[in-house]
Amino acid sequence: MEKMPFRTEHVMLTPGLSSRVTADWRHGLPVLRGASITLRELQVSDAPALLAMLATEEVARFISPPPTSIEGFERFIRWTTEERAAGRYICFGVVPDGMDAPIGLFQVRQLEPGFATAEWGFALGSAFWGDGTFMEGAQLVLDYVFDIVGVHRLEARAAVRNGRGCGALRKVGAVQEGILRRSLLRNGEYLDQVLWTILDSDRAPTPAFSRPSVH
Ligand SMILES: CC(C)(COP(=O)(O)OP(=O)(O)OC[C@H]1O[C@@H](n2cnc3c(N)ncnc32)[C@H](O)[C@@H]1OP(=O)(O)O)[C@@H](O)C(=O)NCCC(=O)NCCS
Numbered sequence: 001m002e003k004m005p006f007r008t009e010h011v012m013l014t015p016g017l018s019s020r021v022t023a024d025w026r027h028g029l030p031v032l033r034g035a036s037i038t039l040r041e042l043q044v045s046d047a048p049a050l051l052a053m054l055a056t057e058e059v060a061r062f063i064s065p066p067p068t069s070i071e072g073f074e075r076f077i078r079w080t081t082e083e084r085a086a087g088r089y090i091c092f093g094v095v096p097d098g099m100d101a102p103i104g105l106f107q108v109r110q111l112e113p114g115f116a117t118a119e120w121g122f123a124l125g126s127a128f129w130g131d132g133t134f135m136e137g138a139q140l141v142l143d144y145v146f147d148i149v150g151v152h153r154l155e156a157r158a159a160v161r162n163g164r165g166c167g168a169l170r171k172v173g174a175v176q177e178g179i180l181r182r183s184l185l186r187n188g189e190y191l192d193q194v195l196w197t198i199l200d201s202d203r204a205p206t207p208a209f210s211r212p213s214v215h
Contacts, residue, residue: 049101053125
């Protein structure tokens with residue numbers, strides 16, 4: 001999801017199973033606790049922390065540009081709440097134990113009404129790269145979207161040149177389906193992206209005792 005983080009999409013929610021499985025989280029996301037991080041919904045007061053973590057050249061190099069001001073992040077955070085309430089989109093902030101503010105985020109948006117097919121993306125402050133934060137957060141998000149939201153197929157787009165992004169997706173079991181040629185415009189250049197996917201049937205059953213706690 002190279003282009004998702006900071007864009008808006010408008011997709012109608014249809015009745016039936018989709019509205020049933022999304023009914024709870026549309027009113028507010030749960031808090032997901034892992035061994036050393038918590039995932040929670042963003043708050044407008046998180047804007048300065050997210051600006052410091054994500055509006056850097058190394059983080060933003062291969063994704064659509066994050067906001068460049070506190071006000072821009074505040075608008076983005078309000079948008080995340082509106083889109084969640086509309087049932088189209090979920091955004092979790094990543095808060096390491098001992099901290100109050102998020103150091104990054106995971107986003108998931110529906111690609112069709114009802115979330116059966118969805119797309120995810122993620123970004124963490126570079127001080128938290130390579131330390132296990134991504135893997136822990138990704139497992140919490142994957143369990144949540146497949147088991148609770150009802151996702152069947154989860155897509156991600158990562159620039160071919162984005163070694164860390166592609167490596168991270170491979171590590172969580174995503175499969176490379178193809179190359180989206182010249183599909184991401186970044187700094188005046190069209191970049192090729194890898195289309196990565198995870199299917200619900202790809203995932204090994206998780207023993208109940210190792211599931212994250214949801215509050
Ligand atoms: C994507 C992101 C969240 C991943 O978090 P991370 O902590 O860097 O990820 P990890 O270190 O757990 O995993 C990355 C893997 O890619 C590997 N990797 C790093 N550079 C690589 C390269 N050039 N080629 C291939 N693999 C590479 C790492 O070795 C690691 O695998 P390992 O743990 O088996 O050694 C983080 O790098 C980030 O925020 N990047 C900027 C935003 C972004 O690009 N988002 C991706 C959108 S799809």
